[in-house]
Amino acid sequence: MFPGLCINQKGILNMAKKLPRCDACGRVFRPDRYNKHDQIYCLFPECVLARKRKRQRKSYNRRYRGDPEFRQSERDRAADAARRRRSAAKTACSVRDGPSAEPSAAAVSELCDLFTGFVSHLSQSDDPSVVRDLMSGYADRGRRLAAEPEKRFQQVQETFFNVPRHPF
Numbered sequence: 001m002f003p004g005l006c007i008n009q010k011g012i013l014n015m016a017k018k019l020p021r022c023d024a025c026g027r028v029f030r031p032d033r034y035n036k037h038d039q040i041y042c043l044f045p046e047c048v049l050a051r052k053r054k055r056q057r058k059s060y061n062r063r064y065r066g067d068p069e070f071r072q073s074e075r076d077r078a079a080d081a082a083r084r085r086r087s088a089a090k091t092a093c094s095v096r097d098g099p100s101a102e103p104s105a106a107a108v109s110e111l112c113d114l115f116t117g118f119v120s121h122l123s124q125s126d127d128p129s130v131v132r133d134l135m136s137g138y139a140d141r142g143r144r145l146a147a148e149p150e151k152r153f154q155q156v157q158e159t160f161f162n163v164p165r166h167p168f
């Protein structure tokens, strides 16, 4: 018989009874025989990537917490990057000629900072990778919503108007 397939007490073929589920995708997987008690991710490329990200995030955070020099250098690096981004945005804006109806680069940058702070507050995390992941998730969601506004609006309307009302 195939390993992992077993017959339970009712005689029903129970697939993968003892096989674990992947922490990332939830699929049942067969762990490596030499690592079966510790392996929590399957071998799908996305899950391998998720495992790698998790490991890197963990080691980054450990170092960030434990090494004051590294922490300071990371803060400086992030501040430098933000400064460069803002000045590049400003330059791009001033290069454009004439007044424009578009918001200024400084305003956009301000909004970016505001949104980053907001997401960080929502997630109660100061971990840049967590905040970045969340923000890209929100951006995807926003793009999806923007792509089909009518449909979404109808759904919202349905949800709203199908609420059972008080009879009086």
Ligand SMILES: [Zn+2]
Pocket (backbone or CB within 6 Å): 022, 023, 024, 025, 026, 027, 041, 042, 043, 044, 047
């Ligand atoms: Zn998986």
